[in-house]
Amino acid sequence: MPSPPASPPAPCSFVLRAGERGHDLIRSDGTRASYIAGHPDAFITRDSSFNFHEYQNGRPGFGSMRVFGDEVFHGVGCGYNMHPHHNFLICAFVLQGELTHINTVGGGMVDQLGPGDYYVFSAGSGGKHCELGITGEDTNIIYIWFLPAQLYLPPTYSRAHFDGRTGRHGIAQLVGEADGALPIPNDIRISRLVTDAGSKHTCTPRSSSHGTYVFVLDGDLRCADTVLARRDSTGIWGVDKIDCEATADSTDVLFVEVAMTGDEVVGR
Amino acid sequence: MALDQAAADLRPLKRLICLGCGFSYDEALGLPNHGIAPGTRWEDVPEDWVCPDCGTPKSGFEMVEIGYATGGAELAQRA
Numbered sequence: 001m002p003s004p005p006a007s008p009p010a011p012c013s014f015v016l017r018a019g020e021r022g023h024d025l026i027r028s029d030g031t032r033a034s035y036i037a038g039h040p041d042a043f044i045t046r047d048s049s050f051n052f053h054e055y056q057n058g059r060p061g062f063g064s065m066r067v068f069g070d071e072v073f074h075g076v077g078c079g080y081n082m083h084p085h086h087n088f089l090i091c092a093f094v095l096q097g098e099l100t101h102i103n104t105v106g107g108g109m110v111d112q113l114g115p116g117d118y119y120v121f122s123a124g125s126g127g128k129h130c131e132l133g134i135t136g137e138d139t140n141i142i143y144i145w146f147l148p149a150q151l152y153l154p155p156t157y158s159r160a161h162f163d164g165r166t167g168r169h170g171i172a173q174l175v176g177e178a179d180g181a182l183p184i185p186n187d188i189r190i191s192r193l194v195t196d197a198g199s200k201h202t203c204t205p206r207s208s209s210h211g212t213y214v215f216v217l218d219g220d221l222r223c224a225d226t227v228l229a230r231r232d233s234t235g236i237w238g239v240d241k242i243d244c245e246a247t248a249d250s251t252d253v254l255f256v257e258v259a260m261t262g263d264e265v266v267g268r
Numbered sequence: 269m270a271l272d273q274a275a276a277d278l279r280p281l282k283r284l285i286c287l288g289c290g291f292s293y294d295e296a297l298g299l300p301n302h303g304i305a306p307g308t309r310w311e312d313v314p315e316d317w318v319c320p321d322c323g324t325p326k327s328g329f330e331m332v333e334i335g336y337a338t339g340g341a342e343l344a345q346r347a
Contacts, residue, residue: 053288060330066287084321086347088290123290125343147285147332151292152340 011238013224014059018231021070022048022055034081037132042078046071049215049233062235063211063258064186067145070231072138073097079132079139085123087153089146089184091175092131093118093162093254095217097139103129105157116162120175120182124153142217144256149186158182164194164252171201171255187259196249203242203255211237211260214244219251282310285332288324292332297345306345 027043028036036044048055049068060066066088073079082102092099094113101111101119105127113119121129133139160182162174173181176189187210193201205212214223215233222245226234236242237260244253281295293299293313298306302320304313310326318325336344 051287066330084289084291086290086321087285087292124337125340126347145290147334149334150337150340151283151285151332151334152343153337 011236013226013234013236015226015228015234016049016059016232018047018229020058021231022046022052022058024048024054028075028078035083036078037081037130038073038075038078042073042075044071044073044078044080047231049213062213062256063237063260064147064188065144065213065256065258066147067143068213068215068233068256069143070140071143072140073099073131073133074138075133076136077132077134080130082128082130084126084128085121086126087148087151088123089148089186089188090121090123091118091144091146091184091190092121093142093144093174095140095142097133097137098135099139099141100132100134101129102131103127103157105129105155109157111157111159113159116164117159118162118174118182119157119159120184122148122153122156122185124148124155127155142215142254144190146184146186146188146258153185156185162192167192167194169195169199171203176257189255189257191255191257193244193251193253193255195246195251197246197251199251200243200245203244205239205242205257208238208240209260210257211235212242213256213258214242215254215256217252217254219246219248219253221245221251221253222247281307282331283334284310284329285334286319286322286324287328287330288319289322291319291321291347292344293329294341294344297341299347301346 024046028039033039047070099113171193173191216228221228284293298304
């Protein structure tokens, strides 16, 4: 007897308000001075959507996503000193300020990223990097880490730019398999929408077993039946489409689509 | 006792990943360069052991079911 077809996953969601995220303020002093660059006056603020480092009272992740950090580097030279990674797929989206990124991948390179710039760093079999704000302006970056499809891949780094003017009013795919998007070695798509009040859009996951994490960078968004303000977010899975409407001008939204593995423990 | 040990040995070997930096621990491979022999179960790694790359404690590792890229296992054993 063939087993009956698996029933589609039931629609599920959670909402995470901006102020409910894990909040850390990490100063470049004491034992942290080797971790946080810019000693002695610099500090990083980090708002984590999922459990990370000291923050362990939230959700462990969403599909293959383990880290979603909304970070600000404060002070000249603030950032992360050179440190190693393996395996994780690390994406960074610069929203404000300037990020100087020194990375050992491919024989080494120094990259500078400004607002709209973003990178995908697959740490694979190992690499080190250092990330600094060297201008003194506050640097706001969204960091997203994913588990890879395979361990110990050859390390890779790529970068691109999202133009919020020419790309306005449409959901633009920035990362994952698509023309013009940066490749990433797992089943992941990251898209961004900048639009104005009254503009309606439909986000279409590749299947109902993919989940979408919707994070409002700026403005206000009605997403399904939920109203999201700046830095609010929602995770939705088990649906074929997600209807969104901007309710403020210059609303700016990230959509992170991941394969849900069926053992999500996201509803803490 | 011997029976218990034999039963325990039948459990599949695990892989774990450090949620602080992505460093991986593979029970089959151990970490010979860090004094942990191949085949060492995660529960037999000392409780005060921390990630050699970033200092994350054992509790900050997550079990994963992810295969290696070509040649990856050999590189992992030398980590």
